[in-house]
Amino acid sequence: MHSDRASLGLRIAAVAGLAFLHLPILLIFLYAFTTEERTYAFPPPGLTTQWFAVAWSRPDIWDALLLSLQVAAVATVLAMILGTLVAAAMSRARFFGREQISLLVLLPIALPGVITGIALRSAFGIMDIPFSTWTIILGHATFCIVIVYNNAVARFRRLSGGVMEASADLGANAFQTFRYVLLPNLGTALLAGGMLAFALSFDEVIVTTFTAGQQATLPIWMLEELIRPRQRPVTNVVAMVVFAATFLPILIAYYLTRNGQELAGSGK
Amino acid sequence: MTAAVEFQSVSRHFGPVKAVDSVDLTIAEGAFFAMLGPSGSGKTTCLRLISGFETPTGGAIRIFGEDVSATPPHLRNVNTVFQDYALFPHMNVRDNVAYGLMVKGMGRAARLARAEEMLALVKLDGYGDRKPAQLSGGQRQRVALARALVNEPRVLLLDEPLGALDLKLREAMQDELKALQHRLGITFIFVTHDQHEALSMADSLAVFNEGRIAQIGTPAEIYDRPATRFVADFVGSSNVLPPDLTRALGGPAQWASLRPENTRLAASGPVTGTVTALRYLGSGTRVVLDLGGTEVAALLPAGQPLPEPGAALSIAFDPAALHVMGDAA
Incomplete structure (x- = not known):
């Protein structure tokens, strides 16, 4: 008899694989509540919520969090503007070297972060640009642009050029066409791209290490904190914050683009 | 107006x-x-x-x-x-x-x-x-x-x-x-x-x-x-006859158009050719003849006996159906 259910072995393998991927994340949450502050002994000797209060009252965490939010927000806005413009140019115009430029735009995400980091660091050095919040933002924008571009270019491609002409044909001026036709079709893709870019920027470590100078974003702060065995569970509390700040945007982006496919895949 | x-x-x-x-x-x-x-x-x-x-x-x-x-x-x-x-x-x-x-x-x-x-x-x-x-x-x-x-x-x-x-x-x-x-x-x-x-x-x-x-x-x-x-060829896939063929078929020495539905097959005539292709169209059959290098199609209504490919035949038509054109391409 034919069965739609997977075999037992396959199901066990799938569950084991998912457990391997996600149990460590649960452990991070668990250790945020442990009473032992120097080692991660299992099982935790006791449970407490005191670390949330401790984390709340430490200014270094607030500084790092604010810096991370600031960097992610500005890098995302930059990426959304530039990424959309590049996508529009790539999908609406034909010019010499278009394919090559498309490859160049995608390159930052294909390159190892170490390479991007070193390249930016030496470029900043040669140009005598001191490390600041802006150097971190520039570093993050390199890959955030790609994320937004990828989302936008796929949507542009699905949106048949005919609908823009149809809008003009029916009497709409350029602004009306943008407002009523282009934006509704592009909106969710841009929002999704922006969310993903924000999440990527928020937990970026490698490029940041090379471009941050003395400042610490939240992930950098966590890395430094793990080396010092003092109030370790505070790091776990912060990890939960990073988790929420990156996971939620990605989840929202996922649902946005899923609906978007139904929306834009209906041109013909 | x-x-x-x-x-x-x-x-x-x-x-x-x-x-x-x-x-x-x-x-x-x-x-x-x-x-x-x-x-x-x-x-x-x-x-x-x-x-x-x-x-x-x-x-x-x-x-x-x-x-x-x-x-x-x-x-x-x-x-x-x-x-x-x-x-x-x-x-x-x-x-x-x-x-x-x-x-x-x-x-x-x-x-x-x-x-x-x-x-x-x-x-x-x-x-x-x-x-x-x-x-x-x-x-x-x-x-x-x-x-x-x-x-x-x-x-x-x-x-x-x-x-x-x-x-x-x-x-x-x-x-x-x-x-x-x-x-x-x-x-x-x-x-x-x-x-x-x-x-x-x-x-x-x-x-x-x-x-x-x-x-x-x-x-x-x-x-x-x-x-x-x-136009003759594109609209209705007419037979386009070059001047010498038009004259051989009894017309003036000019380019002419002859509709396949106005073309009949004949056992003999001024120009004979061979049947090169038959295409069944449901309501009739399109028979293509090679007349001295020019392909000429005749549309036979359904029910008529069909020639064999390779058979030697000529064409016949009502002279009024032959439309003489200028030399323009």
Whole structure:
């Protein structure tokens, strides 16, 4: 008899694989509540919520969090503007070297972060640009642009050029066409791209290490904190914050683009 | 009476490519006009010159007497049914139809009521809440039609309007478009590469070839008296006879057109050839003969005995059916 259910072995393998991927994340949450502050002994000797209060009252965490939010927000806005413009140019115009430029735009995400980091660091050095919040933002924008571009270019491609002409044909001026036709079709893709870019920027470590100078974003702060065995569970509390700040945007982006496919895949 | 659309030696060149080359054209108000031609013949570019998505590189275009060469598409009182319909995927059918009224600033209640009227006109009442993706090809086409008509254009352009529909639906839509045009009295201009469509729907048509108009006339004129070899061949796949063959068959020493349906097979005649191909068409069979290097087709009605491939035969026809053309290509 034919069965739609997977075999037992396959199901066990799938569950084991998912457990391997996600149990460590649960452990991070668990250790945020442990009473032992120097080692991660299992099982935790006791449970407490005191670390949330401790984390709340430490200014270094607030500084790092604010810096991370600031960097992610500005890098995302930059990426959304530039990424959309590049996508529009790539999908609406034909010019010499278009394919090559498309490859160049995608390159930052294909390159190892170490390479991007070193390249930016030496470029900043040669140009005598001191490390600041802006150097971190520039570093993050390199890959955030790609994320937004990828989302936008796929949507542009699905949106048949005919609908823009149809809008003009029916009497709409350029602004009306943008407002009523282009934006509704592009909106969710841009929002999704922006969310993903924000999440990527928020937990970026490698490029940041090379471009941050003395400042610490939240992930950098966590890395430094793990080396010092003092109030370790505070790091776990912060990890939960990073988790929420990156996971939620990605989840929202996922649902946005899923609906978007139904929306834009209906041109013909 | 002012012509609905008038082209005065209009050209549209893309670099060295002459998509439209010095075209003169007058389309009367209220006409159902077809632009017929193979792909790349310039017919679609002509349509886009009327809608304003192309600007002429030479000549003048007038719509109801007004020179529109510098008027952008959204300010022309001309609407288009696009080949792929180009419905707005994110709007429901009613909002699609009402779009032209919305951008003009008409109030919501008024424009939606008007959209319902237009949907009733194209027999889609009750479909207003659906999204374009939930409609069949034929229904999308009606939506595109309603959307283009809502602005009450004086000229409606249709770009290969029936190209994406299956045969049965296409024939039904041909009759419907014709009836609709009759009822509204609007000038319809449609582009097609399908000669049957052009001949059956249009009051008059222009046959395009390589950016120029090869012939303008009524369907009967074009079909019975093709002006050039190209028109004879493209419209109705006529037999195009070179001058020496025309003379051998009893005509003048000029290019001539002979319709396959007017051609019969004969056991002997002034020129004999061999049967090279037989094509069964259901209502008849198309028999191709090689007459001294020229392929000549004869359409045999169903039920007639068929020759064997390779048989030696000649052709016969009523001398009145032979249409002599000029030497023009």
